[in-house]
Amino acid sequence: MTASLALAGVRRRPGAFAGTLLTAFLAFALLSGGGLLLHSALAASPGPGRFAAADLVVAAPRSVELTTTRDKGDEVKVKTKGERLPGAPTLPAGVLDAVAATPGVAEAVPDAAFPVSLDVAGTPVPGNVVAHGWRSAPLTPHPLHDGVAPGRDDVVVEASLGLPVGGVVRLTSRTGARELRVAGTVAGGVPGQSAVFVADERVADLSGLAGPTAVAVRLAPGADPAGVAAALRGRLDPALTVRAGADKAHADLPGAVPDFTGAVSVFGFVLGITGFAAVFALIGTVSLGIGQRLRELALLRTAGATPGALHRLLLAETTLVALASAAPGLPAGVVVAHVVAGRFRDLGAVPAGFAVAAHPAVLVAATALGLLVCWAATAVAARRAVRIAPTQALREAVTAPTGGRAPRVVPAAVLAGGATAILVLVPLGGDLGMGMGFVSAALLLCAAAALGPVLVGALTAVLSRPVGALGALGRVAGAVTRAESRRVTGVAVPLALVFAVNATVLTNGDLLASVTAAQQADRAAPATVRVAATNAPGLPLATADRVAASAGVTGSALTVGTRVVLDEGGKPEDHPAQGLRLAGEPALDLGVTAGDLAGLAAGGVAVSAPLAAARGWRVGDRPELWLADGTRVALTVVAVFGLWRGFGELVLPADLVSAHDPRGLVGALYLRGAPDLGAWPELAATTAADPRGGAADPRNQQAAWELMVVITLGFTAIAVVNASAMAVGARRREFAGLRLIGATPRQVRALVTREALVTAVVGLVLGCAISGVVVGAFSVALDGRWRLFADPLRYLALVAGVGLLGVVAGWAPARAVIGNRSRAGLNG
Helix, strand or coil: CCCCCCHHHHHHHHHHHHHHHHHHHHHHHHHHHHHHHHHHHHHCCCHHHHHCCCCCCEEEEEEEEEEEEEEECCCCCEEEEECCCCCCCCCCCCCCHHHHHHCCCEEHHHHHHHEEEEEEECCEECEEEEEEHHHHHHHHHEEEEEECCCCEEEEEHHHHCCCCCCCEEEEEEEEEEEEEEEEEEEEECCEEEEEEECCCHHHHHHHCCCCCCCEEEECHHHHHCHHHHHHHHHHCCCCCEEHHHHHHHHHHHHHHHCCCCCHHHHHHHHHHHHHHHHHHHHHHHHHHHHHHCCHHHHHHHHHHCCCCHHHHHHHHHHHHHHHHHHHHHHHHHHHHHHHHHHHHHCCCCCCCCCCCCCHHHHHHHHHHHHHHHHHHHHHHHHHHHHHHHHHHHHHHHHCCEEEEECHHHHHHHHHHHHHHHHHHCCCCCCHHHEEEEHHHHHHHHHHHHHHCCHHHHHHHHHCHHHHHCCCHHHHHHHHHHHHHHHHHHHHHHHHHHHHHHHCCCCCCCCHHHHHHHHHHHHHHHCCCCCEECCCCEECCHHHHHHHHHCCCCCEEEEEEEEEEEECCCCCCEEEEEEEEEEEECCCCCCEEEEEEEHHHHHHHHEEEEEHHHHCCCCCCCCCCEECCHHHHHHHHEEEECCCCCCCCCCCCCCHHHHHCCCCCCEEEEEECCCCHHHHHHCEEECCCCCCCCCCCCCCHHHHHHHHHHHHHHHHHHHHHHHHHHHHHCCCCHHHHHHHHHHCCCCHHHHHHHHHHHHHHHHHHHHHHHHHHHHHHHHHHHHHHCCCCCCCCHHHHHHHHHCCCHHHHHHHHHHHHHHHHHHHHHCCC
């Protein structure tokens, strides 16, 4: 019976549910799209990869694993946590022979994988290029497609690179740059990397490796893979791994294997920010729709309907509308997921091989979550609407409702307290800063929504007064907005959401990029020029040394980017770092606050001030760390420095980094004096600050934040327009009454426009206050300075855009509703 009544009600009054239908459609699209992205990242696998044609692969560990044991009295908990290494350690001598001698092994093939860069006549060949010895080509397999096997001064490349046989390429690795002839091309390939092959006798010379990074095993006919794997583990060092099946891919060079950990973080943040916006807007829309039906609900109560029956009716109506919106919303979410994934691939924020998988369970979960949100919103909004006396409901349908403040103030205080705790206790200047900034903004928005008419009413009482200066219509608009604080809340809070969420994410990203750029400029200030390779990601260390020793150079500093792993209380954590070599006059300023960088040459390490404070390190301490290839070293802290953003949290000797990082190239060379670089046409000199450093490119990070802003801004803008349209549509009788007493359509539209102006200002004040608190705390955490924005023009453009959205969202529906025949609204 309830279902049939609900269906009849929805069919009879489709306009009353149009706003909820649209918001629910967008919510389902965002929830399903974000869920698909996150699920696809969690379920992503690199596949068999480089060793698809091998049966087993022997390799050293590709990650640092730490095990902790905690005795809790009644039980002992053992936890093992790992962190992926950026490089691949070489295998000990004798491993190849031991593998080959194992029963069941037909062939043991060594593979030495090392990253290189290629360029043709100064034009870089794009992509992630990894070099190997020719003997390992069949492991993928990479069959010869054209030409011949490589000789001593040759190279064989993947056909997909488009390099002609007989042409000349320049191959740059950490040991130097050589010009090699393309002897042939191979078919096949592995997503995310391009393979090139050199003569086996040139591997050590070109790579700088002391041995293979992996040994691939081909089994004899009839051999049991599990038995051979067990035999290998018994023969070899227990520290080595024997991998089979899909796990073989992880024996490749770590930098060549797609890592979806970052994608999980990125899409988790996407789901969080879009999901919050969707749920927030959906709750507001459902509540607004039910609040506008007080007169109808009161009449049903007078006709004998019980509160329980009305509650069930509203839930049934909401369910029908939600399911109707889910039908098109879920396919739209699949489209959204593919579009967003493609853009993030273009930005390099996720691996090139990342693909979206439309998993039914995710779509079901998105539907269930959307329904739960709709039900919860209906239950909260209907709780009072169906229980108050019919006469009170009728009175509140035409006057501002009243209610106790305690039910609003208490949850608002709890939410605001949670936001304050995050802003005060969480180190916003670290990796958690952007995410925790959004969380605190979301909590403050929820607190503002919980206070609702209480907060908005107080703001409206003040902000509506200036509108009275606009004439009689302004005074009327001010009075109406002061009296109808609930209606103003229904539009102002979504407007605050539009501004606060997007301003927080965008401005925090701007601030991070600005502070990073400023520190980069300060670091490079002592140098006359900065030198970098134009056709490769870096310079070989020997080449950089020759440039630094050229005539006219009075001082130099070269940097080699890398990453190291530290033990964070039993959990290995990856940190950006730089190898550094100094000579002559200072050419790089790291803002040293304690110690001296001169101690690096003796095997020391410099640490950033935040890392030193977090770990309690001082000059003279001797922490242990893992280098890129997993080598564990203990280095003495010789300095603490402050200009670390966009550079790295640790600074090590350049020789040490270059020897243990698979790329090991000099990313930047800073020179003082009047250097003559005419002998190196492949180098570019500039006075600009180092744009790369050791951390991720802030421009790519900012582009990713901007993409998230576009997604949420589009959705929340539609939600604001929808809420405004619902609010205006519910006022047909009011507008008709104004027309009956002589108001012209133009005057009524002008009145609504002035009301929309007040509402927009209230929403902007709320949004600016929330974003100001969060952005200010984030700014102080970055460098001790309080800021409201980084780019004033961008901030003002966002203020103007959101304000214009609020005014247009109120004016446009009114123009559609109000006309010469508005008197018909009295009968609606």
